[in-house]
Amino acid sequence: MAMRKRTLKLLTFLVLFIFLTSFFLNYSHTGVPTTWFPKQMVLELSANFRKLIKFQPCTCASCLSQHGVSAWFDQRFNQTMQPLMNAHNALMPQDTYQWWLRLQRERKPRNLSDIVQELFSIVPGDVDPVLEKRVVGCRRCAVVGNSGNLRESFYGAEIDSHDFVLRMNKAPTLGFEADVGSKTTHHLVYPESFRELGENVSMVLVPFKSTDLQWVISATTTGTITHTYVPVPPKIKVKQDKILIYHPAFIKYVFDNWLQGHGRYPSTGILSVIFSMHVCDEVDLYGFGADSKGNWHHYWENNPSAGAFRKTGVHDADFESNVTAALAAINKIRIFKGR
Known part of the structure; x- marks a missing residue:
C-alpha cells in the first residue's frame, strides 16, 4: 500500500511537471499562451510521458531493461x-x-x-x-x-x-x-x-x-x-x-x-x-x-x-x-x- 501511494505521488508530480514545462515552453516560443484543449493536453502529456519512460524505465540508478547500453x-x-x-x-x-x-x-x-x-x-x-x-x-x-x-x-x-x-x-x-x-x-x-x-x-x-x-x-x-x-x-x-x-x-x-x-x-x-x-x-x-x-x-x-x-x-x-x-x-x- 505504501509503495502504491509513493508511486501515485510520483506520477502526479511527473504529470504536473510535464504540464508546467510544456506550458512555459509554449508561452516562451509564442509570446502569448496558446489555448489548450483537453485532447491537445492529453496528447502532449502522453507524448512527453512516453519519452520520459523510454529514457528512464525505473527509478533505480541503473535500470536493467534499459536499451542502448549493449x-x-x-x-x-x-x-x-x-x-x-x-x-x-x-x-x-x-x-x-x-x-x-x-x-x-x-x-x-x-x-x-x-x-x-x-x-x-x-x-x-x-x-x-x-x-x-x-x-x-x-x-x-x-x-x-x-x-x-x-x-x-x-x-x-x-x-x-x-x-x-x-x-x-x-x-x-x-x-x-x-x-x-x-x-x-x-x-x-x-x-x-x-x-x-x-x-x-x-x-x-x-x-x-x-x-x-x-x-x-x-x-x-x-x-x-x-x-x-x-x-x-x-x-x-x-x-x-x-x-x-x-x-x-x-x-x-x-x-x-x-x-x-x-x-x-x-x-x-x-x-x-x-x-x-x-x-x-x-x-x-x-x-x-x-x-x-x-x-x-x-x-x-x-x-x-x-x-x-x-x-x-x-x-x-x-x-x-x-x-x-x-x-x-x-x-x-x-x-x-x-x-
Whole structure:
C-alpha cells in the first residue's frame, strides 16, 4: 500500500511537471499562451510521458531493461515475453508446443487445452504475467543459487534486503540463514525437485512436460500422480493461490535467445535469472558457480568435491555461466561469488 501511494505521488508530480514545462515552453516560443484543449493536453502529456519512460524505465540508478547500453543485450532481451502462464496467454505457437513436448520426450501427452482449463480452475488463472511490475519504482531481485560458494559468505542479511528473493529446487534455508538468508518470495521447482515451502512463499512450477501441469492438479486435489520418471510427492501443502506457472514459451525464449540452442534445455538456474530480469529492475546473483577452490557442490552438502550438479547432461553449464558473466560485464546484473 505504501509503495502504491509513493508511486501515485510520483506520477502526479511527473504529470504536473510535464504540464508546467510544456506550458512555459509554449508561452516562451509564442509570446502569448496558446489555448489548450483537453485532447491537445492529453496528447502532449502522453507524448512527453512516453519519452520520459523510454529514457528512464525505473527509478533505480541503473535500470536493467534499459536499451542502448549493449547491442548484445538488446538482441536477446525481449521485454514483451511473459514469464508466467495464465488462462489468457496459455495458447502457444505450434512450433513452441512441439519443442516443449520433446524436452522430456513424452509419448502420449494429454491435450494441453484440457489440462490448462482444469489447471486454471484450481490455481489463479488471472495472475499478472510480470507479477504486477510497475512502470516506475525500483524492484530488486536476489536470485539465490545452490552453490557451495555460499558457505561462510555471510550474505544472509544482504539477500533478505531485496524485494524479491528467488530460490530453486531443494534449497534449504533452516540452519544456513547467516549465509543464504531466511526470506523467500518465489521458489522455482518442478515435480521431481519439489520441497515443502513456507506459508507465504509462491511456488513457481517450471513445467518441462505436460505431466508436470497435471501433477499440480493432482497434488492439490486427488493425489493420484505419484511417479513421473522418479517418485514425486502425491500431495503438497502449498496453497492453491500461491501456485504460479512458468510459461513453456518463456523456457523456449531462454533457450533460443539466451542459450542459442546450447544444451537440451535450460537449467532451473538460468531460467531463474532470466525470469528475474523480466520482473525486476535490479538483479543480484548469489550462489552461482564453483567455490573458491573450483569445486562444484551444493551449500548443504558435505562432499565439496562432488560436482554432480554441474554435469547434468541435459544442460550446458559452461555456456550458461558465460551468459551470466556477460550480463555482469555490461552491468545488467551483479554476481556475488562468496567471500
